[in-house]
Structures are given as C-alpha cells and as structure tokens.
Amino acid sequence: MTTDESLLPWFDDVHAFLQEGRFAPWGKVLPEQLQLFLHDKEHGDQARWLTALSSLPEITPDQCDLTAHNLRISKAGLTENDSSAIEAGLRGLMPWRKGPFQFFDTHVNTEWRSDWKWDRVAPHLAPLTGRNILDVGCGSGYHMWRMLGEGAGRVVGIDPSRLFLMQFQAYKRYAERTLGKLNIDLLPLRMEDVPARLRAFDTTFSMGVLYHRKSPIDHLQELRDTLRPGGQLVLETLVIEGALGEVLMPEDRYAMMRNVWFLPSVETLLLWCRRAGLRNARVVDLNQTSLDEQRSTDWMRFNSLPDFLDPQDNNKTAEGYPAPLRVVVLAESP
Template structure:
C-alpha cells in the first residue's frame, strides 16, 4: 500500500502518539483510509492541487496566530514571494472555511467561521489538555482555534481531498504538532473508541440520512463524561417538529432532516446523553456566508428567495443554526 506523500509523516507521528492509547484500534485501519482518501484514481483534481501546494515558497515565520479571527502566520516577505504565495494559495480554490492570514495575504473564505466560533466557544468546556475530534472540519479552521485554546491533540476528519491540502498549506507555515486533518468519514472510525474528551460536529447532522446513527457515532467516540458540541440546521417548533425537504433545501441536494431544537434534545436524551443545553440559535446571514474572490461560486444570497429572504429558493424556512452541548454517558 502506497501512502499519499502528504500523509506519510502524519501516519508515522500518529502511530507513535496512539500505539498505547485508546486510539490504537483506529491505527489498524488508518493506513488504508489514508491511501483511499487521497487517491488520484478517485480524485482527478489531486495532481493540480498538489502542484499548487508544491509552489508555496519557503518563508521565515516570525509569529503564529491561533487565537485571532484570521488564523495564520506573519513574517518578512518580499513582493515576488508574496505573489508566488498568493498564486499558490489561489490554486487551492475554493476556500470555504476561514478566514486565514498568511504573511499578510488574507484568505477571505466563503464562511466567516470565526463568527461561529465566537458563538460556540462560551458553551465549550475548557479545552486545555483535552483530546478533541472535529467531524467534517473542512480545511481545519476550527481545529486551529481548538489548538489555540490549549487542546493537547486535535484530530479533524473530512472526506474532501481539497480541504486536506488546504490544511497542509496552512500547516506548511504554522508547523504545529498535535494537529492533524485526515481524509476520513465519521462512519469509518472503529466503534466504540471512547477516546475523545470533546467531539465537535458542526454542519454535518442534516447531511446524514440517519441523524440518530450519526449521534450514536459521536457518542461512541467520546469517553464517558466527554462533551459533544453539536451544531446543525434547525427549524422552529416543538418536540414533535422536523422538516424533511421533499427535494433540495437552499439548493443543497443532501439535506435530510431539520429538527426543532426541542426535538434535537429529545434525540440526544434517548441516546443517553445528559446535561443537554442550548448554547446558541442564530439565523445564517448573507454577510456570514457569501461569495468572495477566494470562493467565486454561488453562496447563500443565491439560495434564498429574492423576494422574501426569510425563505429559501424552494420556499422552506431560511437557514437557522443551533448549537447544543451534551455529555456522553
């Protein structure tokens, strides 16, 4: 089995970290997952993205910034280096989650993920010294913020190869140990791991055909008493309210169930979670999710009814996001 070059050193490091830990069971299947997750046979754009990654210039880092809205690095850079750097980073378009600031080049991503982090963080148990899993992490923006809060180890998983290489581009300069973004799906993790102190699932639940199965996967990844941070699309209503779109929702074809906050709490309670609390409920705004020069495709403004922004283009309630906290049994 040939491992992707971007992940070979990751596997070596994780083998050393996990060999005598609760994550040792994952090590048994991780090499195959990494090989499949960045396979050029499956993902035809990988050579182009790898070429962009290879064009990143060697630069001296003066300071790293994990606790700023724009995660990144600063240091001396001349105009020629800046042009080479920006060209390489733009070769990894589209950038969805961020923002990042790399030697003065601001990657203005589609999502202002820092706004979500500011809403979520007050309900998160202190991350210092904790092992954290971020499910569906994209390019790893929130993983960096978790590391900045003192987590001892942050593992992000996302099946999209472009996001893995975007993370690698940022890590090229940040060079932080104990943070990894792996091309894996949640359902690929062995069960039960009972290995993580904190698990984040943000923007994933509504993409799952079986939301309760996803919640069980999250529960089984947590140690007893570990914290789940669950952020998802919801609708207004009582404990019996759930929206099942008959077609697309906000032009997304893979949206299955949008429960009310009350029903979401019922689901968590039925699966054994305790101390269930609502951290935040916020409508998604077009200044939080929008097209930029770093993500030039359609975004939220194109998915809403132009005559009634409280409805999606299909006539459903516009996106409303809730974040809940719960403790694993």
C-alpha cells in the same frame, strides 16, 4: 513514490498518537484506511492542488497567531516575489470555504466567516486545555486551529475532501516552521472510519454534519461513542422553529443543497440527543445565518447563501422553506 503515496508521511504523527491507550483500536486500522483512501480513484484536480501546495515558498514566519480571528501568519520584510508566489499558490487551492486566514500579505477571504461561529460556540465549552479533540467534518481545519489556540492537547479532524486536506497542509507547514511540531492532523476519512465504541476523546465536535445524514440518530450515537465517559459533545446543526416532534424533510433540495435530510425543531433535537444516550443536552446558541456570514468572495466564486434564498424574502430559502437557522447544543457522554 507515486503522487498518492507521497502523502503518507503527512499522517505519521497522528498514527503514532492513535496507537496508544484508548485510541489503539483506531491506530491498528488507520494504515489500511489511508491506503484505501490513497488508492481510491484520484481526484482529477489533485495533481494541480499538489503543484500549488509545493509552489508555496519555504519561508519561516516571524509569528503564527492561533487565537486571531483570521489565523494570522506574518513576517516582516517579505519580498514582492515571495508575496506574489504565496498568493498564486493559495489561489491554486481555491475555492476556500472556511476561514478566514491571513498568509503573510495575502488575506484569504473565505465563503464562511467561521470565526463568527467560533465566537458563538467557544464561551460555552468546557476548557479545552490539554483535551484530546475530534472534529467531525472539519473542512479545511479552521476551527481545529482555534481549538489548538485554546490549548487543546491533540486535535484530530476527519473530512474526506482532498482539497480541504491540501488547504490544511498549506497552513500547517507555515505554522510548524514557527511553532515546531504541532499536535494537529486532518485525516481524509469519514465518520464511518472511526472505530465503533472507541470511547476515547475528551471533546467531539460535529458542526454542520447532522442534517447531511440519512440517519441522524445513528450519527448522534456514533458521536457519543467517540467520547470517553463524561466527554463533551459540541453539536451544531440546522433546525426549524416548531414544537416537540416537528421535523422538516425537504422534498428535494434545501437552500439548493441536495443532501439535506432532516431539520428538527430544537425540542425534537434535544429529544434525539436524549434518546441517543447523551446526557444534559442543552442549547447554548441559536442563530439565523446572515448574508454577511456566508457569501461569495474572490476566494470562493461560486453561488452562496444570497443565491440560495428567496430574493423577495430572506427568511425563506429558494424552495420556500424557512431560512437556515443554526443551533449549538452541548451534551455529555454517559
């Protein structure tokens, strides 16, 4: 096998799942989508990431806790050599942005405290037990694991980053050695790869994606169309304080990010949801991102939120816009 083709078995289980029932339109095109991804220009670091992934020792954990804030994998009596090899392998997959994770003796202190966001979102969700879930822009899969820990029937994440795929696989390999085959998969695809009007998932998450889209209404309609009738959308995005109709479009960068397009007021966002055909759109959380929730760490050594804000006023970005304010909206598909 070539380096790329060796990844194909990672997707066998999700392909089998997507060939059934309402999901069949995706199952029919998934092999071609994966081939296109695998034969696209290989990322320059992919060989190094695969080497790091394969260097992780084949240890069977005593416990894998999918409900812990730091997603704990543990084993008593781990040798010093194994502990060192685990940390070295995981450091070969840096930077780690979403987490945290605990791989045996190694605490992966990620840039984002994604557990804080989950704690704000989870109490408001329809029960996830047995539900088929799509996570759009899932990163390395931290929230996907928390969904599975809440009893989800099947979790499918999409994110085109090859590094996130490797990080996800690092955790999955150890989790499955303890818990057996798990109904959770990360597909290295984009929202555009999900077949139009699929109408299949019970719950769809889109957290931290909408403001990266040039056409936010189209994205909301795409999300709506992933859901079965009555399915729940969980939308988390950046907003501004303001009245109905107010929207911030940055001149260039927002908090040093180039790919930020539209930040609506909360009332404007709810209107967008209604115009996109979603029902009962309502706010369940509003939170300004703190310097403790997003920051540089030893596992993500690049600039982070403290560097993106006005050093004299943390309520403003470096460009002078309002600092990141995040809302969680729930809605249902018609």
